[in-house]
Amino acid sequence: MSQPWWRTSVVYQVYPRSFADSNGDGYGDLPGLIDRLDYIQALGADVVWVSPFYPSPQADNGYDISDYQGVDPLFGTIADVDRLIAQLHARGMKLVIDIVVNHTSDEHPWFLEARNSRESPRREWYWWRPPREGMAIGAPGAEPTTWQAFFSGSTWEPDLATGEYYLHLFDRKQPDLNWENPDVRAAVAEMLRWWLDRGVDGFRFDVINLVSKQFNADGTGWFFNGPRIHEFVAEMHENAWGGKQLITVGECPGATVDDAVRFTDPARGEFDMVFQFEHMGVDHGMGGRYDIRPVDWARLKSIMARWQDGLADVGWNSLYWCNHDQPRPVSRYGAGDTAYRAASAKALATVLHLHRGTPYVYQGEELGMVNYPFTSLEQLDDVESRNWSAEALGKGMDPAAVLAAVNVQSRDHARTPMQWDSSEHAGFTTGTPWLPVNPAYREINAAAQVGDPESVFAHYQRLIALRRELPVVVDGRFELLLADHPSVYAFTRVWEGDALLVVANLSGEGVEVGLPDGWDGAEVVIASGDPAASGMTPAHLGVLGPWQAWVRRRQLG
């Protein structure tokens, strides 16, 4: 059987609102993206995933959709999508669109109809429940379950007009669709087929493992990987794209390796890969993402290795350090704003791209963009950060501590405008950008890096080219070395006698480690950082400078 095309692909994620503004309104748009396709192509990515551009009240920047088959005027027109598809295809590239069907906007006509009356024919498209026995709607504790929403507060919003609560796992403006209802599932499949007819090549499914809910009348239940999840996904696959070769990725918070094997086993006909979250939780404490812990590399490596092993024979991994929901990796895991910023961006990229799976590059990651230095909570736009800050302040948390937490974790770090050049607003817009441009833009921008062989951008180009060149990068078996080392990330990849050794020092201090024999004199296929900066005599391979990384290749005898 021929291998699916996406096994050699690298996906570039665009958050359209922050990528490139063509009309000076301060918001990025689809024509702006089309103007920048040469840049993405030059990087070497062959698939572009675009975050939602559909009509939306923008309560969650488009992840609250009020019409699945249109384009918000903020981003352009449906003709722009057609042009985007045509221009990508002319370049041999593909388009992945973002499908958000766990919930709609509360302004979607389906929900407006559903909330009209208890008898509405659309009522059962959403989750409606009465208050607890003997309690008045809206009274504290009357909610049908004690579930907490991802964006703070209860998952249940009282609808006083009809006397029932509706379920929203995210913001109250994002009511959850009821997938138990076959009409909902049929509408989703029909919508997906409509986009396939327009020429899209794949889908990224937002929080798709939350669509099956176990809701018990006694107020217990759960919604991660619910009882019918695999049935729902397989049915959607069959009805929407059965028999077609797409690229599909399911975003699956809370999924285990075993869940992922089930989701991505080709024989089951569900997804090609999932976004898992285990490695994103490595700096979160029990209190969630704003309960911040230092990054523990030994733990992070063991998580990554477990996913590599678990999907080695069946299924496939997606590989990412960041996206529009995560802080910038250079600030989170790397050297931040220090002299080693670029070296750390290269080391992190080297490690990630040499794992087995499909790498995702989030806009600006390829430039080593950094977190925004927020000085006041007023500057935040992100609904998650704003709701969490309000709740934390309400509970009496010290405002300075609240600001410090969002300065590490806010989703807005990923959402400040793309840094194209050193002109005003970093070349993102001629107007006033909807979120301020990171002050680091004069130093960190695309114009300064494209064409410079020493740049972070050039390093990403080399890593992406290597994947196309060497089957061992795509298929090689992964073996973690130095598992307990607190800062050195080292592993081998082996495929039919072709072997790679990948070594990176993820710290600002020189280190010395023992590496397996036989690699002295092996061909260096990619390298970054300076061994001499270790302060030690680089007498052997295991002496590494700060944030130094390299990949060596040899044939096994």
Ligand code: TEU
């Ligand atoms: O994110 C779902 C998700 O679980 C997290 O990444 C989430 O953003 C949260 O911050 C965890 O702390 C997806 C989208 O990627 C995100 O942008 C949306 O806000 C969310 O679903 C709701 O559609």
